[in-house]
Amino acid sequence: xxxxxxxxxxxxxxxxxxxxxxxxxxxxxxxxxxxxxxxxxxxxxxxxxxxxxxxxxxxxxxxxxxxxxxxxxxxxxxxxxxxxxxxxxxxxxxxxxxxxxxxxxxxxxxxxxxxxxxxxxxxxxxxxxxxxxxxxxxxxxxxxxxxxxxxxxxxxxxxxxxxxxxxxxxxxxxxxxxxxxxxxxxxxxxxxxxxxxxxxxxxxxxxxxxxxxxxxxxxxxxxxxxxxxxxxxxxxxxxxxxxxxxxxxxxxxxxxxxxxxxxxxxxxxxxxxxxxxxxxxxxxxxxxxxxxxxxxxxxxxxxxxxxxxxxxxxxxxxxxxxxxxxxxxxxxxxxxxxxxxxxxxxxxxxxxxxxxxxxxxxxxxxxxxxxxxxxxxxxxxxxxxxxxxxxxxxxxxxxxxxxxxxxxxxxxxxxxxxxxxxxxxxxxxxxxxxxxxxxxxxxxxxxxxxxxxxxxxxxxxxxxxxxxxxxxxxxxxxxxxxxxxxxxxxxxxxxxxxxxxxxxxxxxxxxxxxxxxxxxxxxxxxxxxxxxxxxxxxxxxxxxxxxxxxxxxxxxxxxxxxxxxxxxxxxxxxxxxxxxxxxxxxxxxxxxxxxxxxxxxxxxxxxxxxxxxxxxxxxxxxxxxxxxxxxxxxxxxxxxxxxxxxxxxxxxxxxxxxxx
Numbered sequence: 077x078x079x080x081x082x083x084x085x086x087x088x089x090x091x092x093x094x095x096x097x098x099x100x101x102x103x104x105x106x107x108x109x110x111x112x113x114x115x116x117x118x119x120x121x122x123x124x125x126x127x128x129x130x131x132x133x134x135x136x137x138x139x140x141x142x143x144x145x146x147x148x149x150x151x152x153x154x155x156x157x158x159x160x161x162x163x164x165x166x167x168x169x170x171x172x173x174x175x176x177x178x179x180x181x182x183x184x185x186x187x188x189x190x191x192x193x194x195x196x197x198x199x200x201x202x203x204x205x206x207x208x209x210x211x212x213x214x215x216x217x218x219x220x221x222x223x224x225x226x227x228x229x230x231x232x233x234x235x236x237x238x239x240x241x242x243x244x245x246x247x248x249x250x251x252x253x254x255x256x257x258x259x260x261x262x263x264x265x266x267x268x269x270x271x272x273x274x275x276x277x278x279x280x281x282x283x284x285x286x287x288x289x290x291x292x293x294x295x296x297x298x299x300x301x302x303x304x305x306x307x308x309x310x311x312x313x314x315x316x317x318x319x320x321x322x323x324x325x326x327x328x329x330x331x332x333x334x335x336x337x338x339x340x341x342x343x344x345x346x347x348x349x350x351x352x353x354x355x356x357x358x359x360x361x362x363x364x365x366x367x368x369x370x371x372x373x374x375x376x377x378x379x380x381x382x383x384x385x386x387x388x389x390x391x392x393x394x395x396x397x398x399x400x401x402x403x404x405x406x407x408x409x410x411x412x413x414x415x416x417x418x419x420x421x422x423x424x425x426x427x428x429x430x431x432x433x434x435x436x437x438x439x440x441x442x443x444x445x446x447x448x449x450x451x452x453x454x455x456x457x458x459x460x461x462x463x464x465x466x467x468x469x470x471x472x473x474x475x476x477x478x479x480x481x482x483x484x485x486x487x488x489x490x491x492x493x494x495x496x497x498x499x500x501x502x503x504x505x506x507x508x509x510x511x512x513x514x515x516x517x518x519x520x521x522x523x524x525x526x527x528x529x530x531x532x533x534x535x536x537x538x539x540x541x542x543x544x545x546x547x548x549x550x551x552x553x554x555x556x557x558x559x560x561x562x563x564x565x566x567x568x569x570x571x572x573x574x575x576x577x578x579x580x581x582x583x584x585x586x587x588x589x590x591x592x593x594x595x596x597x598x599x600x601x602x603x604x605x606x607x608x609x610x611x612x613x614x615x616x617x618x619x620x621x622x623x624x625x626x627x628x629x630x631x632x633x634x635x636x637x638x639x640x641x642x643x644x645x646x647x648x649x650x651x652x653x654x655x656x657x658x659x660x661x662x663x664x665x666x667x668x669x670x671x672x673x674x675x676x677x678x679x680x681x682x683x684x685x686x687x688x689x690x691x692x693x694x695x696x697x698x699x700x701x702x703x704x705x706x707x708x709x710x711x712x713x714x715x716x717x718x719x720x721x722x723x724x725x726x727x728x729x730x731x732x733x734x735x736x
Contacts, residue, residue, distance in 0.1 A: 081470070081509040081582075084477050087485065095374045095504035103136050115503055115515055116585045123521040123543055126152070130159075130364065130519065130546065137367040141165040142333045149544070154571055155561055157544035160336040160360055167340055167359040167396075168205065168241040169331040174377065174402040175202035182404040184231050185380070187423055189278040189410030190308055196231055201238075206329040208239035211322045215270065215302050219244030219332055220339070222268040224297075226250050226259060226290060228277055228409045229387045232306055232319060236272050237341075241359070244332035247341040248354075251388030252277050254683060255708030256289045258352075260296055262344050265354045266553050267299040272319070276309030280411040285309040336360030337550055343390060343493050352709070353564065354553035357496050365497045365547035366397035372517055373431065373487065374460060374504040377402030380427060383462065384408055384420060384434035389684040390493040391433070391464065398431070412438065417447050425453040433462030436472060436488070437685045443475040444620065455481055462502070463488040465685050467589045467607040470511035471615060488513055490589045492575065494565070495547045499539065499575065500587035512586045520545060524581050529569055532581075536605065538593055539579040542572050578605040595689035597626040597636065599667045606689060612663035613638065613656055618646045621679045624670065625693040637696070637722075638670035641679060648675050674722060678715040685711070696723050 092098060101118065104110045108128075112118040122129040127148040133139075134148075145163035174181065179199030186194040196204070217223060223240040225248070227233040233249060240247040248266060250259045252274055263271075273290045276283060287309050294303050305312040306319040337358040344352035375381065381398035382405070385391035399405050406427050412420040424432050442449075449455060461476055461484055468488045476486050487502025490513060499522045503514040516522045524537030531537075552561050568574045578590035590605025597604045606624050613622045621641040628634045638656070642648065657669050680688040691705040701720050707713035 081512050081586075083507045083509055084473055085483070085485065085508040087504060087506075091485075092505040096376060097371050097374065097503060097505050100132075100136055100371055104132060107135070108132065115506060119516055119518055119585070122518040126519065126543060133364055133368050133519075134160075137364075137370070139165070139170065139364065139367065141336075145336065152544065154544045154548070154573055155558065155566060157546075157548070158337075159544075159546045160364075163336045163360060164333040165336065165360060165363070166242060166244075166331040166333060167363050168238040170363055171238060171241075171396060171399050172198070172202045172205065172329070174198045177402075178377075181377075181402075183399070184234060185404060185406040185427055186231050187406070187408050187410070187427075188228070188230050189281075189414075190228070190274075190276075191230065191409075194231060201231075201235070202329060203326050204235045204323045205238040205242060206327050207325040208235055208322045209242045209330065210325060210327045212239055212245070212270070213243055217243065217245050217270055217302075219334065221245045221270070222248060222266045222342070223270045223272070224248045224250075224263045224266070224268040225272040226252055226254075226286075226293070227272060227274050227306070227387055228252055229385060229392055229407050230409050231407070232272075232274065233387055233392075234405075234407075235323070241340060242329070242331050244334045244338060246339045246356075248343070249341075249387055249392065251386045251683065252286055253279070253284070253386070254388055255713075256293055258683075258706065258708030259293055261706070261708070262352050262354065263293070263297060265351070266342050268297060269299060270302045270304070271297065271300055272304040272306075274306040274308060275312075278308075278410070280414040283309065287313075334359055339550065341393065342553055343393060343496065345493060352706075353560065355494060356550045356553055357547060358550050361546040361548070361550075362393075362396070362496055363400070365495070365545065366394075366400050368518060369394070369397040369497060370401045372489075372498070372502050372504075372515075373397065373462065374485070374502075375401045375403055375431065379403035379430045380406055380457070381431045382406035382408060382424070382427075382429050382433070384412060384432070384438060386683070389465075390496060391435075393496055403431075413441075417442055417445050418449065418452060421447075421449040421453055421455075424449075424458060425455055428457040430457055431460040431462065432458060433464070435465035435685045436463045436468040437466060439463060439468060439472050439475065440614070443472060443479070444614075448479040450480055458484060460485045460487060460502075460504075464490060464498070466687070467591065467605075468511070469607070469611040469614075471611065473508070473510045490577070490587070494549060494575070495545055497545070497547050499541065500579070500589070509586060512582065512588050514586055516581070516585065516587060522579075522581075522587075524579050525569070534580065534583055536578050536580050536590055538568075539575040539577040539589075540569060540572050541575065548573070592689065595625065595693060597624065597668065598628065599626065599634065599636065604664070604668060606687075608664050609638070609660060609668060612659045613640065615663075616655060616659055618643050618652055619656070623676075623679045623687050623689065623692065625689055625696060627693065627696050635671050636668070637672045637674055639674045639676045639679070639692075639719075641677065642675055648673060676715070676718050678712050678718075680705075680713075680715040680719070681711050682709055683711050688716075691716075692719050695719055696726065698723075698727075 143164035145160040151158035489498035489501030491498030521543035
């Protein structure tokens with residue numbers, strides 16, 4: 077496939093040489109006397125000499141510690157690597173460094189459907205963080221205590237998090253639109269002392285009142301000592317503290333100096349089955365990973381950066397890679413398609429954003445509706461576009477260059493909540509090929525493994541990482557013996573991280589993600605990720621979305637149903653069935669023609685927008701409907717009922733050959 081991917085964009089010499097990546101390469105030459113023939117040579121050095129590479133990132137980005145580290149990688153193993161022992165630092169202190177240099181420059185630009193537009197300078201941000209942190213301390217919140225929040229992607233969440241980190245407490249955040257069971261499943265595990273919540277919000281022009289939900293959550297967290305409320309829908313409940321009362325003071329900022337691996341926050345797996353995994357990341361690991369990320373996203377203080385994200389997605393946390401470089405961070409809180417699909421693009425143009433990122437599903441939705449932002453808006457300031465969450469199709473790449481801007485750097489990334497970072501993504505010095513990410517990230521020993529654990533190039537394999545990264549989980553909260561962590565990543569290849577994605581490393585060092593390896597389609601020995609089928613099927617104008625699973629039954633041929641969401645006023649007749657099969661046959665292979673095509677109303681998705689392939693697959697293989705999915709982790713929980721009905725209809729046909 078990779079050889080057929082055309083080059084869509086090549087950086088000019090000025091753009092390439094003006095990038096942070098080029099600056100880093102020049103720094104290595106001057107400071108370390110190192111030269112590299114190309115990016116792949118640089119990458120090979122970065123994974124072979126982890127001490128040399130990560131110490132270079134530390135020095136190049138000027139990361140400070142009040143007490144120096146005694147080593148870089150003291151214990152080289154997975155899990156359990158020990159990074160930068162002895163160092164004492166604070167994540168929030170690094171995030172706010174620009175407040176001393178340019179206090180009047182914009183730090184946060186917020187567009188909220190609930191509150192309108194707000195702008196905070198670096199000086200404003202630092203003052204509010206110091207004020208809130210002082211109040212937290214007065215409430216008895218100290219190092220290691222858990223502060224949890226139910227807040228949208230606005231300045232309140234940013235300030236509350238930085239205040240929490242500044243005192244060495246541990247942060248955890250859920251989005252206001254998450255179900256109360258999903259929130260409790262997360263927060264109960266970590267026994268918080270303090271809850272901060274916004275009691276309502278406006279979305280698509282409607283006020284959503286969450287007071288009863290917030291009250292119920294607070295009542296079910298027995299370790300809570302304080303509740304802080306940002307009122308929207310009504311007055312705060314008795315005993316709660318109003319958020320605005322915390323931000324008015326101007327004390328001298330204080331930053332607790334903590335160990336490199338002191339817990340910073342707890343984030344969670346998507347939680348589609350069972351209890352969500354509470355993943356703990358450390359101050360230093362997230363800090364240095366975010367700095368490295370700035371090379372691959374080409375971020376600096378010149379940027380006005382926005383990632384279209386809810387506060388419940390790991391991309392909320394990833395925004396600090398930009399803030400840590402002194403960029404102005406633009407936050408969008410509201411419906412991106414209200415009053416129409418152009419709404420968010422208006423925000424991009426109006427705020428003169430230089431970098432805009434979103435989930436691939438958002439770009440595909442824009443493409444499907446025929447949107448052409450380039451025709452309606454001035455996007456002259458926009459230099460870079462990012463994408464993640466699911467593979468962006470080659471058609472999506474084409475749409476960016478045709479409908480958004482022909483001279484732009486499109487740099488999709490792929491990584492995960494697990495490491496608060498990316499394994500593969502952008503290189504601002506390299507050409508962009510359709511459907512392909514440009515490189516493996518520096519320091520990330522990423523490979524594709526075949527079924528026997530051998531590295532393969534130019535063919536699909538398991539995404540593995542063979543050497544540790546500073547931002548890998550310190551542990552899962554409550555996983556005292558480490559067994560759950562080990563089972564999640566290291567069971568398949570001992571000592572090697574298995575991420576759960578299908579990946580192809582191309583001959584020139586690029587990468588193509590084919591979807592989750594545990595939702596893989598295996599037809600007559602040929603393995604395929606679902607993304608290629610989606611690309612073929614969803615290119616048809618009659619099909620809005622699709623979901624496919626491969627059901628392998630013991631002693632029988634596999635059965636592969638394709639579920640489709642039809643466009644308005646379209647019916648599934650024989651002619652459309654033939655067109656779907658023809659599209660798959662032409663674009664993928666006749667081996668991957670579905671056994672059945674089934675219309676549905678909606679594709680079930682997680683809160684972060686991912687298709688629920690694995691739970692659907694487990695359901696259709698006969699697992700208990702109540703156990704295969706946590707509906708509170710879904711954006712559209714009722715959509716799962718259609719699959720329960722389908723499973724019931726299929727049940728007799730599945731069991732008859734086995735019983736006969």
